[in-house]
Amino acid sequence: MTPTMPQQSPPPDPARRSDSESAAVLLRGITKRYPGVLANDRVDLAVATGEIHALMGENGAGKSTLMSILYGAVRPDAGSIELHGRPVRFAGPASAIAEGVGMVHQHFMLFPSLSVTENVVYGREPRRRGLLDRSAARARVAELIERFQLDVDPDATVRDLPLGVRQRVEILKLLYRDTRVLILDEPTAVLTPDEVDRLFEVLRGLAAQGRSVVLVTHKLGEVLAVSHTVTVLRGGRVAARIPTAEASPASLAEAMTGRTVELDVVHPPGSPGATVLDVEDLTLARRGGRPLVDSVSFHVRAGEIVGIAGVAGNGQSELIEAIVGLRRISEGRVRLHDVDITGARIAARRRAGLAYLPEDRGAVGSAPGASLAENLAAGFHRTSLRSRRGLLRPAALHAHARSIVERFGVRAADTRTPIRALSGGNQQKALLGREVTRDAPLLVVEQPTRGVDIASVHAVHAELIAYRDAGNAVLLVSAELSEIRGLCDRVLVCYAGRLLVELSREAATDARLGLAMAGEA
Numbered sequence: 001m002t003p004t005m006p007q008q009s010p011p012p013d014p015a016r017r018s019d020s021e022s023a024a025v026l027l028r029g030i031t032k033r034y035p036g037v038l039a040n041d042r043v044d045l046a047v048a049t050g051e052i053h054a055l056m057g058e059n060g061a062g063k064s065t066l067m068s069i070l071y072g073a074v075r076p077d078a079g080s081i082e083l084h085g086r087p088v089r090f091a092g093p094a095s096a097i098a099e100g101v102g103m104v105h106q107h108f109m110l111f112p113s114l115s116v117t118e119n120v121v122y123g124r125e126p127r128r129r130g131l132l133d134r135s136a137a138r139a140r141v142a143e144l145i146e147r148f149q150l151d152v153d154p155d156a157t158v159r160d161l162p163l164g165v166r167q168r169v170e171i172l173k174l175l176y177r178d179t180r181v182l183i184l185d186e187p188t189a190v191l192t193p194d195e196v197d198r199l200f201e202v203l204r205g206l207a208a209q210g211r212s213v214v215l216v217t218h219k220l221g222e223v224l225a226v227s228h229t230v231t232v233l234r235g236g237r238v239a240a241r242i243p244t245a246e247a248s249p250a251s252l253a254e255a256m257t258g259r260t261v262e263l264d265v266v267h268p269p270g271s272p273g274a275t276v277l278d279v280e281d282l283t284l285a286r287r288g289g290r291p292l293v294d295s296v297s298f299h300v301r302a303g304e305i306v307g308i309a310g311v312a313g314n315g316q317s318e319l320i321e322a323i324v325g326l327r328r329i330s331e332g333r334v335r336l337h338d339v340d341i342t343g344a345r346i347a348a349r350r351r352a353g354l355a356y357l358p359e360d361r362g363a364v365g366s367a368p369g370a371s372l373a374e375n376l377a378a379g380f381h382r383t384s385l386r387s388r389r390g391l392l393r394p395a396a397l398h399a400h401a402r403s404i405v406e407r408f409g410v411r412a413a414d415t416r417t418p419i420r421a422l423s424g425g426n427q428q429k430a431l432l433g434r435e436v437t438r439d440a441p442l443l444v445v446e447q448p449t450r451g452v453d454i455a456s457v458h459a460v461h462a463e464l465i466a467y468r469d470a471g472n473a474v475l476l477v478s479a480e481l482s483e484i485r486g487l488c489d490r491v492l493v494c495y496a497g498r499l500l501v502e503l504s505r506e507a508a509t510d511a512r513l514g515l516a517m518a519g520e521a
Contacts, residue, residue: 023082024049024212025070025101025181030079032065036413039065040076041236047181047229049084052203052213054223054244057233058256058453059425060411063216066233067183070214071103072096083181102174103183106424106451107362108166112159116152117141120172144175148205151198162313164195171202182206183214186424188222189450194311200226218425218453220249220263232256257455265458266486267465269505273302276353276442276473277323282332284318284497292318294497295332300442305464305474307488309481311517315497316477317359317446323475324356324444325349326364336442350379355440357432359447359477361424365431368420372412373401375419376434404433409459424451429460436463443467446477461487481513495519 025047032040040062047053057063068074070081072090081088083099090096093103110119117138126136141154150168158166167187174182184203188196203213203226215227223230223244230247232240232255240255253261277300284293293315300306310316321327323334325346333342336352344352358364366375377385377397385396401415408429412422419427428451435443448464449457464487468474478484484491491508493501493516501516 023047024051024084025214026082026085027066027070028080028082030066030069030081031077032062032069032074033077034413038236040069040079042079043233043236043238045231045238047212047214049212050207050210051229052207052215052227054215054217054227054230055233056217056223056230056252056256057239058455059423059429059451061233061256061453062236063233064185064423067103067185067214067216070096070181071101071183097177097179100178100180101183102177102179102181103185104167104170104174104187106186106189108163108170110158110166110169112157114158115154116156116158116161116169116172117154119158119169120144120154120176122173124177141172141176144172148175148202148209150202162195164191164198167191167195167199168202171206179211181212181214183216185216186218186451187215188217188219191312196222218451220252220454223247223252224249234258253454256453261454261458263454264482264486265461267461270304270468270489272304272489273471275299276302276337277475278333278335278338279323280333280335282319282322282334283330284315284322284327285330291330291497293322296497296499297332298492298499298502300473300475302441302471302473303468304489305468305476305487307484307491308475308477308494309484309491309513309517310494312479314494314517316494318497319494320444320446320475320477324354324358350440353441355379355435355438355443357435357443357445357448359450361427361431362420366419366427369418371416372405372410372419372422372430373398373415376401376404376415376430379434379438404430404437408433408463409456425453425456428452429456432460432463436467439470440472442473442475444475447479448476449478449480449483481510484508484513485510493517 023046027043027045030040030043043066055063065074069076072093072095088099120141121137126133138154145152145154150172152165152168158169187199191199206213217223224247227244230242230244230252231238232252234256249263253263280297282293282296283291286292296319308316318327322329325344329342333340336354339352341349341352362368377400380400381392385392385400398415405412410426410430412426432448449460452460464474476488485508489505491503492499493513500521503512
């Protein structure tokens, strides 16, 4: 689909102005080195007042480092920062926030058990006679909600809110602190299409009221839809600075990668064989309400990719958790190569031939504090990497990790690096590499390219197609309709805990998928 362009006229590109005071943010010559890595190499970035400025680049291009410097979490080795024409130096995030710079992280930092108001004012509570003034706090939060049209209930408990609304709470936290420069890191990664549209409305409203927004993202369509200016980093340097009205998906992709990139590739269909996964009447009960998953039946054959599409919260995540063993099944059966694994433990399912890349790579897919090599050894530690005495062999462990790093283009200084130190996209590539290397008959994969750059998306897709063509079965869950259409041989649409419709790849148009995702069979 052709992205829609911003409705309002973009402000002039601040990078083309000679007067530094015209920019809300001006970074000059920012340089940051880590052992073996030059993360930022004399980077200049200018963001105008009232501008939505997109920052793009491949994984490891230096975006996160640059934004961590602007947010005060990292100190540069060289360069300067100016806010509204005034030089500043940040001792940490607290001093950046005090100067009007705030950041909404990819993983929200909220207290689930507290209300929206309590989360927003936490740390800066209005007080009366030394105690929290709840009425004043609520009134202030309600006033911000109304002024910025954020559509949030100030009394709601955060744990009960959809992800898109939680993100608005994070934005409210910054507005409560009178943040003038907002950094959003991959803000749409966990949002539904409707939530993305609502977020863009919020960002446009913030810009119209004089706030400046830096949007860090990989998604070309979103950049073209909402930003005024795009800065592209490649290899730690500025590769391009383009007014959005003059950009195209192809030009941005080429700026990011340094070469021509074919977009929206539709891969040839597979050659389905025998059934590998058979799910029959699977139900996940829920107390006092409709089942989370209600009598779902489907199968996946060798040599095919079956996709599951659906708006978040319609049961697809719970369905996958039941198949891989993370949830107890209330009714129904799951068979893998005619072996009943309905009540099997996770380890037994993996031994039976199930590989799994979860949506939550941090909490479920990895041990964040462990090294890259240790994380990539999971699943191999009882077989090929184990010595005769039952201990892991360090040389084999690191050689195994290096083979995955090289094959999947994972950017890491060393295999001893903690996996949490890698960018999100590089973590994703590493974990996918671990699962694909197991060569299991069934690969269950959720959001395989979330947070992954354009070039790596193509590499990930090629790996999934190769895995399918090697005679394996792939069950894919993705929020990206272009990914579903480009990869899948069949598409199942999940709605309200049921599989509403099955579509062939020819029938799975955006319009048909959109209707089914909205509940129209």
